Amino acid sequence: MCEFCHKHGEGKKWYLQAQNYSEDLLGDLRRRRFIQGFIDDPEYFRQALRKIEGLRRLPSYVRAVITPIAVNRQKRVHYGQVVPIEEIERIFDFVNSVTRLPCMCRQALLGSEQRYCYALSMVPHEQSRLIEVVRAVDASYLTGPDTGGLEALSKEEALASLRTLETKGLCHTVWTFITPFIGAICNCDRSDCVAMRATVNLDYRMMFPAEYAAEINPDLCNGCRQCMRVCQFGAMEYSIAQERVTIDPRRCYGCGICRASCTKNAIVLDERSSVPLAAHVW
Numbered sequence: 001m002c003e004f005c006h007k008h009g010e011g012k013k014w015y016l017q018a019q020n021y022s023e024d025l026l027g028d029l030r031r032r033r034f035i036q037g038f039i040d041d042p043e044y045f046r047q048a049l050r051k052i053e054g055l056r057r058l059p060s061y062v063r064a065v066i067t068p069i070a071v072n073r074q075k076r077v078h079y080g081q082v083v084p085i086e087e088i089e090r091i092f093d094f095v096n097s098v099t100r101l102p103c104m105c106r107q108a109l110l111g112s113e114q115r116y117c118y119a120l121s122m123v124p125h126e127q128s129r130l131i132e133v134v135r136a137v138d139a140s141y142l143t144g145p146d147t148g149g150l151e152a153l154s155k156e157e158a159l160a161s162l163r164t165l166e167t168k169g170l171c172h173t174v175w176t177f178i179t180p181f182i183g184a185i186c187n188c189d190r191s192d193c194v195a196m197r198a199t200v201n202l203d204y205r206m207m208f209p210a211e212y213a214a215e216i217n218p219d220l221c222n223g224c225r226q227c228m229r230v231c232q233f234g235a236m237e238y239s240i241a242q243e244r245v246t247i248d249p250r251r252c253y254g255c256g257i258c259r260a261s262c263t264k265n266a267i268v269l270d271e272r273s274s275v276p277l278a279a280h281v282w
């Protein structure tokens with residue numbers, strides 16, 4: 001179990017605890033203001049990325065002091081954890097509405113509205129305070145050519161859409177808005193997601209591995225390398241001698257998206273705690 005499960009999950013997976021999605025938590029005015037500011041400020045993500053890039057230019061001894069402080073703050077305020085699709089399905093079993101939204105990272109980095117984020121709520125769509133907050137600041141945010149406003153999806157529709165995103169190589173993550181409140185599922189990749197760029201390319205942790213790590217059955221793998229195309233974390237290698245792909249469990253984030261591209265069903269996810277090389281890598 002990761003530190004978030006210990007802190008916010010009462011010993012279970014913290015993102016499967018319904019109270020972490022509750023409207024009670026969202027009733028906190030500080031949290032609502034944070035979400036509002038976050039959506040309302042198109043510069044937020046660009047500035048965050050610039051600050052993180054700036055950290056890289058500092059002398060290493062200064063970076064070694066500042067980075068852990070900044071990452072700890074990130075954990076208290078806004079961070080993501082990778083979650084495989086079957087766990088998303090379990091989340092959908094207890095939330096009462098799923099609403100597709102434009103992705104704020106893509107808005108900031110690409111300047112276009114693309115719907116890759118899914119707001120979660122414990123009450124039906126129309127009564128959700130989260131949707132109220134988004135709607136209150138949506139003037140410029142919901143009018144682009146690629147958006148259809150705030151789309152209420154059935155859980156089946158949402159799940160089908162997330163499965164499609166998996167085949168394109170996007171990795172599912174849950175996000176806090178002042179921890180431990182979880183407000184959304186995002187679908188990330190290294191090029192367009194600020195958090196994944198910071199985590200994977202800039203060594204600044206905004207996103208943490210799943211409770212799982214993947215493993216390949218060498219007897220089923222034919223070495224086609226389709227899975228390597230979608231791994232966002234550089235965890236897979238092709239062995240010329242064995243003509244097989246292998247996974248480095250220390251680098252695997254346990255997203256499970258590689259499974260969607262494997263026609264041989266050679267890849268499975270194991271509980272991270274049962275994989276010796278990954279058990280203590282968070």
Ligand code: SF4
Nearest residue numbers: 221222224225227262
């Ligand atoms: S996609 Fe499946 S069969 Fe192909 S290399 Fe990856 S694990 Fe092996």
Ligand code: SF4
Nearest residue numbers: 231252253255256258
């Ligand atoms: S190897 Fe690990 S990190 Fe890479 S796609 Fe598969 S589950 Fe995700």
